Amino acid sequence: MFNYLLQIEYDGTNFVGWQSQNNGKSIQDNIEKALKKVLKTKIKVIGAGRTDKGVHAISQCANFKFKKKIEDKKIFLNSINFFLKKDLISILDIKKKIINFHARYDAKLRTYEYLIINRQGKLSINKNRAWHIKKNIDIQLMKKGAKILEGTHDFSTFRAASCSAKSPIKKILPISIKKLDSTITIKFSSKSFLQNQVRSMVGCLKYLSTNKWSITDFKKAFKSKKRANCAPPAPACGLYLKKIKY
DSSP states (O other): OEEEEEEEEEOOTTSSBSSOBTTBOOHHHHHHHHHHHHHSSOOOOEESOOOBTTOEEEEEEEEEEESSOOOOHHHHHHHHHHHHGGGTEEEEEEEEEOTTOOTTTTOOEEEEEEEEEESSSOOSTTTTTSEEEOSOOOHHHHHHHHHHHOEEEEOGGGOOTTOOOSOSEEEEOOOEEEEETTEEEEEEEESOOOTTHHHHHHHHHHHHHTTSSOHHHHHHHHHHTOGGGSOOOOOGGGEEEEEEEO
């Protein structure tokens, strides 16, 4: 038996999310169907992160086990991508791993990026791939709010009601916020995140940076540990799973 790690890129716009569900097509289902066509047997893939409906990935990872050795990487990648091309899913790489490797549980760090376009004109190239905000964003206020989120905290305010994590306590590494013309990129890294945590944090940073909240309001909502005090989460279309580190 062999264990393989896939590096995956996808546009999540037309999917219910990474994980197999009964209410629509998922990234996982489509990859498993493509693997079955290429490898001629049923395959189960394990994803490193369960991205939600509409969330994209620049580098998602997933592993699967197969009884035979995959001899030619180039042929494999060309074959599986042939069956995935109409769905805007790409398998970028495949690597052989030790037999007990687990894409989800062995991940040491996950990095997400959130993309905001701050301008008046509507989106064309970035439609369904960024959050369009017309109201002026104070980037310095956004950075002040982000600084408050860094470190180890109880992130219950940003946790979805359906979140299955055992603990709301997470450690957020220093948050990077960069602005180039009208494009704002926010980068978050942690060993793991709560369900909806990144989008909820971005939603609160938007309230702060557009002066809907003061810095006191922002801190109060965060420290309350109550989901009801969270700003509306940022839309899924601006969120990207950027990197998984093992």
